[in-house]
Amino acid sequence: MAVMKLSSILVALVLPLMPLLLSSKEPSKEELFKKFEQAMENVRFSGHFTVTGRKVKPAKETYEIQKVEKLGEGDLWIFTARVKYGGKDVVLPMALPVKWVGKTPVITMEDVALPGLGTFSAHVVIDGDKYAGTWAHGEVGGHLYGTIAKMKK
Numbered sequence: 001m002a003v004m005k006l007s008s009i010l011v012a013l014v015l016p017l018m019p020l021l022l023s024s025k026e027p028s029k030e031e032l033f034k035k036f037e038q039a040m041e042n043v044r045f046s047g048h049f050t051v052t053g054r055k056v057k058p059a060k061e062t063y064e065i066q067k068v069e070k071l072g073e074g075d076l077w078i079f080t081a082r083v084k085y086g087g088k089d090v091v092l093p094m095a096l097p098v099k100w101v102g103k104t105p106v107i108t109m110e111d112v113a114l115p116g117l118g119t120f121s122a123h124v125v126i127d128g129d130k131y132a133g134t135w136a137h138g139e140v141g142g143h144l145y146g147t148i149a150k151m152k153k
Helices: 001-025 029-039
Strands: 042-047 060-069 076-085 088-101 102-116 116-126 130-137 140-150
Touching: 029 060, 029 088, 042 130, 116 140
Parallel strands: none
Antiparallel strands: 042 060, 042 140, 060 076, 076 088, 088 102, 102 116, 116 130, 130 140
C-alpha cells in the first residue's frame, strides 16, 4: 500500500515535467561545430601556466585566435592563431584535433611541431568563456588556465 502511494506521488510530481524533459534536444554536430567556430573567432585566451616541479608563481600567457575552421569529416580543425612564446610573436595556421565530450570541445595536440617554436603537446578544455588543461614542451610541462574574450576590432 505504501509503495503504491509513493509511486502515485512520484507520478504526480514527474508527469507535469515530462514535456520539458522530452523537449530538451541535444544539438547536432553541425550546430556544435558552427557555435564553436563563432565562439573562437577573434578571441583572446588570457591566463596563466604553471611548470610542474618548479616552485614559481604561474606565468602569464596570451593566445589570440583569429579564426577556427572545420577541416573535412574527421576531428581536425584549422586554428589561425597569434602565438607569443619564448620571445617570438608569430601568426600560424595549425591543424589541431578537437574532441567532443558531449557539448564540450577539447583541443588536443600530440607532439605538434610549430615552426620556429618547437614541438608541443596539450589538452585544453573549452568551457564557455574559460579554458583549462595541460601542456608539454619536451621534458617540461604543466597546467594552463584562463578566460576567453572577444577582441575589439
